[in-house]
Amino acid sequence: MVRFDGVSKTFPVGKQTVVAVENVSLTIEQGEIFAIIGYSGAGKSTLVRLINGLERVTSGTVTVDGVDVTALSESKLRPVRSGIGMIFQQFNLFRSRTVAGNVAYPLKVAGWPREKRAARVAELLEFVGLGERARSYPDQLSGGQKQRVGIARALATSPKLLLADESTSALDPETTQEVLRLLQKVNRELGVTVVVITHEMDVVRSIADRVAVLDRGRVVEQDTVFEVFSNPKTETARRFVGTVIRDRPTSGDLTRLRANHSGRLVTAQVREGGRVGAILAGAAELGVSFEIVYGGISALQDRSFGSLTLELQGPDAGIDTLLLRLREHTDVEEVAA
Ligand SMILES: Nc1ncnc2c1ncn2[C@@H]1O[C@H](COP(=O)(O)OP(=O)(O)O)[C@@H](O)[C@H]1O
Ligand SMILES: [Mg+2]
Known part of the structure; x- marks a missing residue:
């Protein structure tokens, strides 16, 4: 047109x-x-x-x-x-x-x-x-x-x-x-x-x-x-x-999260049909536990998307493996300690 x-x-x-x-x-x-x-x-x-x-x-x-x-x-x-x-x-x-x-x-x-x-x-x-x-x-x-x-x-x-x-x-x-x-x-x-x-x-x-x-x-x-x-x-x-869309923590939020959580903090992008949930379900096998500390999922044009900020605890090797698996499917940012 x-x-x-x-x-x-x-x-x-x-x-x-x-x-x-x-x-x-x-x-x-x-x-x-x-x-x-x-x-x-x-x-x-x-x-x-x-x-x-x-x-x-x-x-x-x-x-x-x-x-x-x-x-x-x-x-x-x-x-x-x-x-x-x-x-x-x-x-x-x-x-x-x-x-x-x-x-x-x-x-x-x-x-x-x-x-x-x-x-x-x-x-x-x-x-x-x-x-x-x-x-x-x-x-x-x-x-x-x-x-x-x-x-x-x-x-x-x-x-x-x-x-x-x-x-x-x-x-x-x-x-x-x-x-x-x-x-x-x-x-x-x-x-x-x-x-x-x-x-x-x-x-x-x-x-x-x-x-x-x-x-x-x-x-x-x-x-x-x-x-x-x-x-x-x-x-x-x-x-x-x-x-x-306020699903990502601001720098102020991150400072607060950092102060309250001792584990590694990562923010993962989530999209409908993605595998974030399935991958996280395998965290325990790696000796890793996770807590959702920030995030939100919205819908648009009938599809959902958003991001989740997670606190990960456990051996670094296990966490690194988990992050590698997530990064094969989605964007993951680690918040500096
Ligand atoms: N007739 C004009 N004469 C001089 N500068 C103009 C004229 N129209 C627009 N501009 C300039 O072009 C730029 C874009 O303006 P505009 O298209 O109105 O932007 P927007 O609608 O996104 O606010 C601005 O820097 C504006 O000052
Ligand atoms: Mg205008």
Whole structure:
């Protein structure tokens, strides 16, 4: 649905050049929910604006639904843009128009006749659960309702692709989940490909199929959400995962554990279908006993993963053999004594 090939985008700022996006290559498949996560200033908004041609690449190509948008003139971009819906953090609704008026706006721009517009607006408001609020004004709605209007408006002309730039960042956690469930419904029931831009790993965990981690303009990791959560490969990804999954002891936890436990401490990564339990069951034969002192197992995309920190006691040779067996199957880190 969307392909970036070696895309860079720089902005001249005075005599300096700011690199917002650097050599990004990624593919967003039709029908998936793809998340792009990064800290503020990582280049996320620039990246989405390159998809709908609101920004032009400095180098590389962006292909949307088979069309190389980097080669198009402004007038040829217009039909491409009409196939892309977008929602925003601050909703960007017209305060002077009713809910129905806001949703009808893109239809009006696209030249739909009045009679057809009304039916389409009613259908859209029903879909987002605001059938009763057609005559309300945005100021009379909660944040979650405003974003529902934003989603209805974005879907008005039946786009194949929906771009959501920090679309839940102004909402409380509960409302965030409601809006995310609606985006999931948009994806599943209407088959719309959804690109979610966020700085919150919880959003990624809640709805995305795959995720790209953006760090200072570069994609440093790109994989299924399960893979990134259960086996983050970069420090940036580990930090994002650490904001929602707290299965690994912090350095403060380790100091406390060290003070309270005299045995060897190891942290083992656990994944569904792994052999950690079976291997630990053989510890006694090696003269080794173990105690679980920290950890947690979570589930994601119907598979479990997590990590366990163990205190191992017994002869060093036995412990070393046990660690060797574990390391054949999973990552194990020993905490320095
Ligand atoms: N129009 C612009 N002019 C100059 N610098 C810009 C412009 N747009 C974005 N930038 C810079 O590019 C970088 C990435 O910005 P942005 O894409 O907004 O990041 P994010 O959405 O991840 O917070 C930042 O350093 C930002 O200051
Ligand atoms: Mg942004």
